[in-house]
Amino acid sequence: MLGKLIKYEFRATARYYLPIFAAMILLGLVLLPIAAHFQGLEFFRRLFTGLYTLAIVILAVMTLVVTIRRFYTHLLKDEGYLMFTLPVTAGQNILGKLIPAVVWAVVSIVLCFVTLLPREIAEGGGIHLHLAGPDVAAGAAILLVCSIVTVILLIAGEILFFYLCMAIGQLFNEHKFLAAVVTFLILSVVFNIVGLTGARSAVIFGTGFVRDGGLESLLTWATAHSLSAGLIAGLAMVVISLIICLILFFITRWLLNRKLNLS
Amino acid sequence: MQSGKEANEMEQNYVFEARDLSRRFGGKRALEGVTFGLGPGHIAGLLGPNGSGKTTLIKLACGLIRPTAGEILVCGSAPCPATKAETAYLPDVACLDDRMRVRDLIKMFGEFYANFDPERARTLINDLGIDEADRLRTLSKGNREKVHLVLTMSRNARLYLLDEPIGGVDPAAREYIIRTILGNYQPESTVLISTHLIADVESILDYALFLRDGQIALQGDADALRESRGQSLDELFREVFKC
Numbered sequence: 001m002l003g004k005l006i007k008y009e010f011r012a013t014a015r016y017y018l019p020i021f022a023a024m025i026l027l028g029l030v031l032l033p034i035a036a037h038f039q040g041l042e043f044f045r046r047l048f049t050g051l052y053t054l055a056i057v058i059l060a061v062m063t064l065v066v067t068i069r070r071f072y073t074h075l076l077k078d079e080g081y082l083m084f085t086l087p088v089t090a091g092q093n094i095l096g097k098l099i100p101a102v103v104w105a106v107v108s109i110v111l112c113f114v115t116l117l118p119r120e121i122a123e124g125g126g127i128h129l130h131l132a133g134p135d136v137a138a139g140a141a142i143l144l145v146c147s148i149v150t151v152i153l154l155i156a157g158e159i160l161f162f163y164l165c166m167a168i169g170q171l172f173n174e175h176k177f178l179a180a181v182v183t184f185l186i187l188s189v190v191f192n193i194v195g196l197t198g199a200r201s202a203v204i205f206g207t208g209f210v211r212d213g214g215l216e217s218l219l220t221w222a223t224a225h226s227l228s229a230g231l232i233a234g235l236a237m238v239v240i241s242l243i244i245c246l247i248l249f250f251i252t253r254w255l256l257n258r259k260l261n262l263s
Numbered sequence: 264m265q266s267g268k269e270a271n272e273m274e275q276n277y278v279f280e281a282r283d284l285s286r287r288f289g290g291k292r293a294l295e296g297v298t299f300g301l302g303p304g305h306i307a308g309l310l311g312p313n314g315s316g317k318t319t320l321i322k323l324a325c326g327l328i329r330p331t332a333g334e335i336l337v338c339g340s341a342p343c344p345a346t347k348a349e350t351a352y353l354p355d356v357a358c359l360d361d362r363m364r365v366r367d368l369i370k371m372f373g374e375f376y377a378n379f380d381p382e383r384a385r386t387l388i389n390d391l392g393i394d395e396a397d398r399l400r401t402l403s404k405g406n407r408e409k410v411h412l413v414l415t416m417s418r419n420a421r422l423y424l425l426d427e428p429i430g431g432v433d434p435a436a437r438e439y440i441i442r443t444i445l446g447n448y449q450p451e452s453t454v455l456i457s458t459h460l461i462a463d464v465e466s467i468l469d470y471a472l473f474l475r476d477g478q479i480a481l482q483g484d485a486d487a488l489r490e491s492r493g494q495s496l497d498e499l500f501r502e503v504f505k506c
Contacts, residue, residue: 001344001375004374004375008371012360012362074360078356078357078358079358079359079360080327080358081327081352081354081356081358082354082358082359084325084326084327085325085326085327085347085350085352085354086347086375087344087345087347087348087375087376088344088347088375089344258329260327260328261328262322262327263356
């Protein structure tokens with residue numbers, strides 16, 4: 001059943017994402033390199049750069065809006081009467097929204113990198129790694145994989161935090177969305193007050209860690225201590241992110257199971 | 264008098280059962296001490312004025328809300344995905360994604376409900392003169408409601424919960440709705456129709472539950488109630504709920 005929920009969610013949301021993805025690929029991988037390659041196309045290069053930047057801004061805003069809107073209107077408004085009477089659990093309903101939202105967000109990020117890459121290479125940028133030996137390389141590779149998994153989990157955590165705020169907001173009989181926004185603000189402030197610094201709650205550990213230079217020291221430490229250190233550090237990041245996701249998921253599931261309050 | 268075994272068998276046979284069921288919203292009582300049982304093969308009317316607790320009872324049966332006290336059982340179990348698979352629910356709000364095409368809705372119901380009969384749905388949709396390629400939002404409000412009724416009644420469910428299916432529609436549409444319910448429910452299943460428009464459904468009901476202020480004011484076999492009171496259910500309703 002979860003597979004079917006995910007399929008329908010992808011089908012319903014693809015119409016928002018695919019046109020923007022197509023525009024980004026066209027601009028970033030076709031039009032911009034052509035305009036940059038030929039002399040005398042400066043106007044077009046600027047135009048395409050502007051359009052490409054606009055596409056990224058639209059994608060960022062749209063990802064946020066679609067993610068929130070799909071959960072709110074499809075589960076907590078009138079359509080919830082259908083979704084919560086399908087033979088599925090509340091957890092499956094949450095995952096049915098979460099998994100496609102994470103996939104779209106990850107694809108968006110990857111697409112940004114991929115479409116920016118030709119320009120980076122042309123301008124002599126790129127990633128240069130100098131690793132001391134095979135053990136250190138393996139440690140760094142593990143850390144890199146774990147970092148990617150952590151980023152995906154933190155994206156999921158961020159989305160789950162929105163879901164949690166909406167699940168709390170729907171407890172109110174009126175102005176449910178406003179209540180969700182207020183919940184979001186209050187929880188964000190609370191998390192900051194209790195010392196879990198970060199832009200928003202789900203990335204409290206991640207952003208706080210990176211901002212405080214934690215990632216850099218971790219990498220230094222891991223590369224100095226080779227494979228096992230990379231493994232431990234990487235797994236620690238994954239486990240912490242996973243715990244954040246699980247806590248947010250289970251609280252939201254409990255609220256939708258026990259305290260669902262459809263209008 | 265029933266033996267313990269017979270009583271137990273009857274109890275197990277209930278498709279829909281409430282035991283001392285209560286539900287409060289904050290300090291406000293929506294249902295209080297509701298107890299009844301409906302076996303298979305009934306078309307029951309859940310009758311009461313607005314705010315009497317009809318929708319709350321149906322939402323409890325669908326697992327949309329939880330009881331504050333007591334129990335509600337569908338096919339012997341508390342509401343869960345398994346009971347939802349056996350329950351065909353028509354809410355009193357438009358809850359289908361109106362951007363979807365009718366044919367996609369038929370496909371979707373077929374994928375989620377193993378007991379959904381897509382051929383029956385297509386036949387009923389064609390009878391209504393609705394094009395399966397139409398998006399729901401391009402249809403009139405009345406036709407959108409009919410599409411949802413068709414999807415609900417195209418399931419071979421054990422319990423049909425129809426919340427105000429004839430509320431807010433014209434007399435011709437009421438007739439269509441009642442005909443569709445009668446023509447498509449499974450004889451061995453149970454249908455519960457919530458309404459305050461008794462006269463329109465009286466002829467098809469064989470059981471009646473009168474709800475007043477969240478409590479059962481009167482319940483029983485429809486014919487027995489008519490005979491014992493010498494009144495139609497509609498007249499009885501007016502008497503029970505006299506302002």
